[in-house]
Amino acid sequence: MxxxxxxxxxxxxxxxxxxxxxxxxxxxxxxxxxxxxxxxDSRTGAAPDAGGACRGSNVALDKAAQRFRLELPADAKDVHYLAQSGGLSGEYNLEMRFRTTAAGLQHFLTGSGFPKLSGDEHVLRAGQPDADPCRHDSEGLAHAQYAGDQAAGDGATHGAYVRGIAVDDSDRARPVVALIAMDT
The missing domain is CATH 1.20.5 (Single alpha-helices involved in coiled-coils or other helix-helix interfaces)
Structure with a gap:
C-alpha cells in the first residue's frame, strides 16, 4: 500500500x-x-410600539394584567410593557412601567391589592423591576418605594404568582410605577 x-x-x-x-x-x-x-437581549435600546409593547411581547397587556390581578389606572401614560407567555419561570411573565397621577397610583395600589409601600427594597417578591422594560434599564427610579406580594392561586382560574413594584414619587403629582410579575 x-x-x-x-x-x-x-x-x-x-x-x-x-x-x-x-x-x-x-x-x-x-x-x-x-x-x-x-x-x-433584544430589548436593549428598543423603543416600544405604538401600544407600549416592548419587542419580544407575545401577550396583550390586558390579558397579562388580568392574569396578575392588576387594575391599571385610566390615566396611565407612557406605558411600556414586556408581556410573555411560555417563559422559563412559568406560564406568564410581565414587566411594566407607566406614569400616573397621585389618585391613579392610589387606585392601582388599592385595586390591585398591593400592600403598603415601604422604603425597604427587601419587600419585593419578584426581583427589582426595571425602570424601563423595553430598554432593560434599572436606572431612573430616583426616590423609590417598594411593595411585593405573592398569591397561592385558586387552582381553577389563577395559578400561583409573585409581584413586585417600585414607585418613584419624586414628582408626587406624576409618580412612575415599575412592576414585575411572574408565575411560579
Whole structure:
C-alpha cells in the first residue's frame, strides 16, 4: 500500500495561515452580527410600539394584567410593557412601567391589592423591576418605594404568582410605577 505524496508546493505554514484567517473571518462575522442585532437581549435600546409593547411581547397587556390581578389606572401614560407567555419561570411573565397621577397610583395600589409601600427594597417578591422594560434599564427610579406580594392561586382560574413594584414619587403629582410579575 502506498502513502499519498504530500501536496506539491503547499507548506504547513501556509495551510495554518489560511485556517487561522478563515477562523478570524468567522469570529469577526459573528461579532458584527451580534452587534447589529443587539446581542442576546433584544430589548436593549428598543423603543416600544405604538401600544407600549416592548419587542419580544407575545401577550396583550390586558390579558397579562388580568392574569396578575392588576387594575391599571385610566390615566396611565407612557406605558411600556414586556408581556410573555411560555417563559422559563412559568406560564406568564410581565414587566411594566407607566406614569400616573397621585389618585391613579392610589387606585392601582388599592385595586390591585398591593400592600403598603415601604422604603425597604427587601419587600419585593419578584426581583427589582426595571425602570424601563423595553430598554432593560434599572436606572431612573430616583426616590423609590417598594411593595411585593405573592398569591397561592385558586387552582381553577389563577395559578400561583409573585409581584413586585417600585414607585418613584419624586414628582408626587406624576409618580412612575415599575412592576414585575411572574408565575411560579
Amino acid at each position: 502506498s502513502t499519498p505524496a504530500p501536496a506539491q508546493g503547499k507548506s504547513p505554514f501556509l495551510l495554518l495561515l489560511s485556517v487561522g484567517l478563515t477562523l478570524a473571518l468567522v469570529v469577526a462575522a459573528v461579532i458584527v452580527a451580534v452587534s447589529l442585532t443587539g446581542g442576546h
